[in-house]
Amino acid sequence: MGVPPWMAEPGRAIERWLEAERDQLITWLPVGLGGGIALWFVLPDPVAWGTAILVLVAGGLAGLAAGRGGRAARMLAIGAIAAALGIGLIWVRSDRVAAPVLAGPTFVQLSARVETIEPLVARRLVRLTVRPVGPGQDADGAPVALPGRVRINLAEADAPAALAIGATIKLRARLMPPPLPAVPGAYDFARVAWFGAIGATGRGFSPVVVTVPGRGGAGVRVALSRHIVAQLDGSAGGIAAALATGDVGAISDADAEAMRRAGLAHLLSVSGLHITAAVAATMLIVVRLLALSPWLALHTRLPLIAALAGAAAAIGYTVLTGSQVPTIRSCVAALLVLVALAMGREAMTLRLVATGAIAVMLALPESLAGPSFQLSFAAITAIIALHEHPVVRATFAPHDEGRGRRLLRGAASLLLTGLVVEAALMPIAVYHFHKAGLYGAVANIVAIPLTTFVVMPFEALALLLDTIGLGAPAWWLVQHALDALLWLARGVAHAPGAVRALPAVPDGAFALMVVGGVWIALWRTRWRRIGILPLAVGAIWALTTPSPDILVTGDGRHVAVRTAAGLALLRDRAGDYVRDTLAENGGVDGEPLLLADQPDARCSRDLCLTDVVAHGRAWRVLATRSVYRVPIAEMVAACRRADIVISERGLPRGCTPRWLKLDRSVLARTGGIALTLTTGQMVTVLNPGDRHPWRDPPTLARSTRRFGAAGDQRGVAGGVAAVRFRLPGRGCSER
Known part of the structure; x- marks a missing residue:
């Protein structure tokens, strides 16, 4: 040819x-x-x-x-x-899923129908997803257009007893558009909200009045979670609820972080482990019960009937736990396994994983960008690819040997599987969460059997006995088993070197690691080894990426600067979320420092001046710390002495630093910024020409009045109050 x-x-x-x-x-x-x-x-x-x-x-x-x-x-x-x-x-x-998004923060009185209720017990909150009924009203009674779906957090004490799904409630709330990532690499709630058709999020305030009763209760899932939490103390109740319903709201932040650092967070997400246990238990019970009838045992295929019961259990469990991506994937896989077993075919293969992935992507294609999809499919793919390898299959296949050697072989198989899964999940965890656990494989050797063979069976037994009021002994066993699991998680999490923190991984490095990992997992011949090359290049790229020297949030209020002592925050009263976000994206494991406490920084109530040493030179950084304006002459003079100036407000035109000015008008176009002075690189959340719908969504009209966090309007648009402030190293006053 x-x-x-x-x-x-x-x-x-x-x-x-x-x-x-x-x-x-x-x-x-x-x-x-x-x-x-x-x-x-x-x-x-x-x-x-x-x-x-x-x-x-x-x-x-x-x-x-x-x-x-x-x-x-x-x-x-x-x-x-x-x-x-x-x-x-x-x-x-x-x-x-396109829906209008609220244009800006506003206080509003609204009536809305409740769609979902999610208790966040550990935070003493109740999260509602509601659909507004008609427009809202601002403080002056003027109408305010509202999006079709809103997510609101309520304090537990403010939630009325009659709150139920389908109820219509009336309340006051401070709403804002779904926020973009605070800095590059942070969680993109705006994208998640777009595909969830959520046009606003915020905080509700009492009184919350139920004007139309709901259809009863907060739903089976919430009712079951509340029942489980009531039986157990501390975070043990939250973990038990997560195993049964997928609801993690009752786990304290400290214990949830310990589970993540110990590599045990996958136990809190209803996935393959939980679906497998539910299906296996259902099939075992159905077969044993039906086998009591000699006629059924002789005239019917009991395994097929048990498989049908297992399929029903998998579907019901998936619906009960909220149909999250890992659960859907596991449910599809379980159904395919049952079909394969009924047909006499090999069940656990990569074709099964491929079918589950296609099913999820056809239904929810946006889930591909989330960590849940990536972690779930990476784990199951790594497990099956490992155990399909001829050497591994021959080594850990059943042997004619004593019980002791069989237990050692099983423990070795579990350890090897844990190591491979940790290696497969590490790039994803670092990319999304900027942290990698190092002892997860060892912790899972104890945690997985404890959860599968002790906690889940006794929890199911306790729920069954609760129907006749005799579940207390079983709950006592569940409490002690979960206390042991938490003790393990806390011990591993606080072990020296348990977690390695890294800055935001470049998209290109992550893509190379994914391509290399998939290539190794899916091929069977020696050509699979080619995947080591992109995997290694991506890993080296990620590990050698320097941490940013300066992080600026999209609103300009919060700045993190890398000093000689570590990452330091501009504002002393930054919230926990902001502090954690800046620390994680700055490659810091732990609490960031305060810039005002550093010896190389000069800070007043209104301004902060510091030097950042990078690439053989000192960069002078000036940032505003308060809503009060500095006199123009003083501000212009300070700008000229600085290399970088950062402010949440609009700076005067005469403010011309030697290198970069980041004020309100600039940050409105760029979003959050990460500056790496050693390489001269600046990464922004918003990029010119980006037309993804959550970056520039269709917005509703703003309300006629806008308020700050506490409802006052002082000095944000213009300063008229007499205030006093101090520039670094000198003092002056302004009217």
Whole structure:
């Protein structure tokens, strides 16, 4: 066909390789679909999305036309078309969920119908998702347009006893648009809210009045969670509720962080472990009960009936726990396993994982960008790929040996599986949470059997006995088992070197690690080793990425500066969320310092001046600390002596620092900023030309009046009050 001889032999070699891997080719279909979805998140606007679809479809059709008789061209063609389909899926999904978003913060009186109720017991809050009924009213009684769905946090004491799903309530609330990431690499709630059709979020205040009663209760899931929490003390109740319903609101922040640092957070997310336990227990009970009838045992296929009961248990458990992504994936996998067992086929294969991934992406394509999807599928893929390896399969297959050796073999298998899973999850954990646990594999050797064979069976027994009022002894056992689990988590979390903190990982480094890991997991021949190269390059890139020297939140209020003693915050009274976000994205494990306490900083109530040493020189940074304005002459003089000036307000035109000015007008265009002075790199949350819908959503009209956090309007738009302040090293006054 006119192919040069020097190209023919490599082509035949590729065909021989794909022939050897023919059973694995289908597992790359979800990779192509997911690649298209990821490409939509990377490309900036509809023009780029449409162009990518046309190019991929054209390439796919060309491959199909040219690839007759060969696998390589057909595989690339199918992958290109799958990627085009992925772009189309997420594009259509983003348009289907489109809803107006509140334009700016406002206080409003509103009536709304309750959709969901989520108790956050550890924080003494109740989280409501509501649909406003008609427009709201501001403080002057003027109408305020509200989005179709709003998420509101209420204090437990403010939640009325008659609060129920379907009820209509009336309350006051301070609402704001779903926030963008505070700094680059932070949690993007605006994206999550967009796909959840949530147009505003905020805090509600008493009195909360139920004007129309609901259909009764807060739902089966909430009622079951409350019952479980009431039986146990401390965070043990929250963990037990998480195992049964997926509700983690009753776990204290300290214990939740300890579980994450110890590598045990996966136990709090209803996934494969929990679905497997529920299905296995259901099948065992059904088979044992039906086998008591000789006629049924002789005339029916009891395993098939038990499998149907197990499938019903998996579906019911998924619905009960809120149908989260890991649960959906595990439910789909469980159903496929049951079908395979009924057909006499091998159940746990990568094809099963691929089918589950395709099902989730077809229904919820946006879930690909979240850590839940990535962690869930990375874990199960790593486990199956490991145990499909011939050496591992031969080593840990059943042997004719004594009980002691069998236990040692099982413990070694569990340890090896834990190490491989930790290695697979580490890049994802570092990318999303900026931390990596080091002892998770060892902790899971104890935690997984304890949870699977002690906590969950006794919790199920306790709930069953509660129907006749005899569950107390079983709850006592659950309490002590969960106390042991928490003791393990706290001990591992506080062990020296338990967690390694890293700054935000570049997207390119994360992509390389994902490509390398998927390549290693899905292929079976020696060519899988090629995946080590992108995996290693991505890991080195991530590990050598320097921590940012300056972090600025999108509103300009909060600044973190890297000093000789560590990361230090500009404002002394930053909230816990802000402090944690800046520390995590600054690559710090622990509490950040205060800039005013550092010897190389000069801070007053209104301004702070410090030097940041980087790349062989000192950068002078000036930042405002209060809402009060500094006299223009003093501010202009201070700006000229600084390299970088940062303010939450608009700075005068004469303020011209030597390098960079970040005030309200600049930050409105860039969002949060991360500055790395050693490399001269500046990363922003907002980028020119980015047209993803949550970056520039359709907004509702602002209310006629806007208020600050406490309802007052002093000095934000203009200073008229007489105040006193002090510049670093000198004093002056302003009227």
